[in-house]
Structures are given as C-alpha cells and as structure tokens.
Amino acid sequence: QVQLVESGGGLVQAGGSLRLSCATSGRTGNAAMGWFRQAPGKEREFVAAINWSGGSTVYADSVKGRFTISRDNAKNTVYLQMNSLKPEDTAVYYCARRGSLVPRREAEQYDYWGQGTQVTVSS
Secondary structure, three states: OEEEEEEOOEEEEOOOOEEEEEEEEEOOOOOEEEEEEEOOOOOOEEEEEEOOOOOOEEEOOOOOOOEEEEEEOOOOEEEEEEOOOOHHHOEEEEEEEEOOOOOOOOHHHOOEEOOOEEEEEEO
C-alpha cells in the first residue's frame, strides 16, 4: 500500500510564494510523481510531474516559469515550489503517484492520490 500526505498549503497574497510537500510511504517504487489541482466547480487539472530521478519534468502551460517540481528520494518527498501566485491558482492541490518511470499529464495514469491541501491566493 502507498500513502501520500500533502502539506504546506495556506492563504497567501497574489505575488507571494508557497512550497507544497508530499510525503510518501509504502511501496512507492521507481515511480513518477505528479501534482494536480481542483478549483471549486472545475475539473481536476494537471499542474506538474517529475520522473524518478528528477531529471525529467513536465508542466502545465499555466504554471510554467512560476512553479517548480522537485523530489528528494532519500526523504521520500516531492515538492512543488509555487512563486508569483495568482488568484486563479486557488485550488485544492493533490499529489499522485504513477506506477511507471515516465511522468504524464493525464490523471487516469496515476494510481495513488493524497488527500489534498488547500491553497488560497487573495487579490
């Protein structure tokens, strides 16, 4: 069994920064990891993903240049550094594990999910 626990969400003003963490436990294997988000009334959308080694990353166009995904495999933790936050970044952010080496954008490619952490950006 794999457990994912997100933390680091909160309330921040537009232009500010937050760093989300996703602690993993269980049989994570050599897995790609991703971050997704869901705003009220909207579908869950892809934010960023990273392969096992950290050498390959993928970003949604809406966050490219502002967000950075990284991982520390020794700590079994994946991070999402979010800078220059905008009100439209407000959402519940989820981390997810993909049972494969290759990071992908599609939510259905991920098999384990965390419970989410709320990020609210005020204008």
